[in-house]
Amino acid sequence: MDAPLKRWLCLGCGFSYDESLGLPEHGLAPGTRWADIPDDWVCPDCGTPKNQFEMVEMGYAEAGVDQARIA
Amino acid sequence: MPKSFVLRAGERGHDVIYSDGSASSYVAGHPGSHITRESSFNFHQYQGGRPGFGTVRVFGDEVFSGAGCGYNMHPHHNFIICAFVLEGELTHINTAGQGMVDQLRQGDYYVFSAGSGGKHCELSISPENMNAIYLWLMPGQLFLPPSYHRAHFDIRTRRNRIAQLVGDADGALPVSQDLRVSRLVTDRAGGFTYTPRTPEHGVYVFVAEGSATVNEVALGRRDSLGISGVETLAIEAADSSDIFFVETAMLDDARIRAWEKAHGADLLD
Ligand SMILES: [Zn+2]
Numbered sequence: 222m223d224a225p226l227k228r229w230l231c232l233g234c235g236f237s238y239d240e241s242l243g244l245p246e247h248g249l250a251p252g253t254r255w256a257d258i259p260d261d262w263v264c265p266d267c268g269t270p271k272n273q274f275e276m277v278e279m280g281y282a283e284a285g286v287d288q289a290r291i292a
Numbered sequence: 293m294p295k296s297f298v299l300r301a302g303e304r305g306h307d308v309i310y311s312d313g314s315a316s317s318y319v320a321g322h323p324g325s326h327i328t329r330e331s332s333f334n335f336h337q338y339q340g341g342r343p344g345f346g347t348v349r350v351f352g353d354e355v356f357s358g359a360g361c362g363y364n365m366h367p368h369h370n371f372i373i374c375a376f377v378l379e380g381e382l383t384h385i386n387t388a389g390q391g392m393v394d395q396l397r398q399g400d401y402y403v404f405s406a407g408s409g410g411k412h413c414e415l416s417i418s419p420e421n422m423n424a425i426y427l428w429l430m431p432g433q434l435f436l437p438p439s440y441h442r443a444h445f446d447i448r449t450r451r452n453r454i455a456q457l458v459g460d461a462d463g464a465l466p467v468s469q470d471l472r473v474s475r476l477v478t479d480r481a482g483g484f485t486y487t488p489r490t491p492e493h494g495v496y497v498f499v500a501e502g503s504a505t506v507n508e509v510a511l512g513r514r515d516s517l518g519i520s521g522v523e524t525l526a527i528e529a530a531d532s533s534d535i536f537f538v539e540t541a542m543l544d545d546a547r548i549r550a551w552e553k554a555h556g557a558d559l560l561d
Binding site for chain 2: 228230231232233234235236237266267269273275276277279280281282284285286288289292
């Protein structure tokens with residue numbers, strides 16, 4: 222069985238990467254696993270390196286997931 | 293089981309970021325202006341210490357030096373960012389809600405929940421130094437509606453008792469996290485007791501001024517203690533002390549657990 226899709230938070234600014242949403246405008250299709258993102262990838266908002274993101278088990282606030290799609 | 297660590301003032305991460313050169317788009321101010329940042333936990337360039345404590349990811353003791361010094365407008369999401377001004381004046385431009393320009397002086401503090409996205413700019417406009425404590429907290433949920441609240445801690449009328457600034461007490465600023473920030477300012481030596489919500493909560497005690505003994509650990513100016521698994525904290529504070537208490541739920545955080553395991557028992561009593 223596939224591992225559940227996860228969410229990651231940038232420790233430099235709070236930007237969140239959601240594997241289920243990807244970042245289509247940055248070339249990461251929905252469903253792209255964190256492990257499959259190159260190691261030299263940086264936060265699109267603040268430039269923090271990939272290894273300074275933290276995996277978070279956190280849900281979205283009401284309406285948050287729709288805003289995350291367009292963030 | 294009680295667990296604790298002591299972090300001396302000089303053991304914190306130390307970064308100086310200048311307004312000219314490579315960081316000029318990040319840091320505002322006249323040439324030579326600079327931000328001095330003492331980090332209790334890993335943050336940006338400093339990655340040599342603890343990754344955090346409970347919900348706390350950043351505890352920064354920052355000084356903005358030089359006219360116009362500070363952080364240019366920059367974006368945030370999700371983090372709950374608090375600032376407590378110790379000296380000088382902080383001009384804060386924030387887009388949360390309708391947006392505002394706020395000016396904070398000694399005793400003033402804010403809670404900015406970046407949630408679904410916000411931008412802010414923080415400046416010390418005058419040539420006088422500005423010193424603030426910055427606290428970044430993990431939120432309870434992603435993409436909360438952004439919010440900004442501010443308040444004043446009156447050092448003259450709230451002396452010699454532990455007063456809650458952020459949390460669920462009357463008059464405290466609300467926060468969407470299992471967290472409380474309290475402050476004790478003394479003008480005479482005295483004994484105090486701090487009781488966390490449960491023994492499972494952790495308390496990060498930071499001595500901004502003066503000195504104190506906390507559960508028999510002696511702390512000087514800008515020293516700190518993180519402790520969890522205790523019913524109460526017994527504090528013997530010296531005259532003219534200023535002490536912060538950050539009480540937080542202790543998350544089962546893989547990053548922090550891995551760091552503690554790698555660093556063994558020497559930093560955990
Ligand atoms: Zn970032």
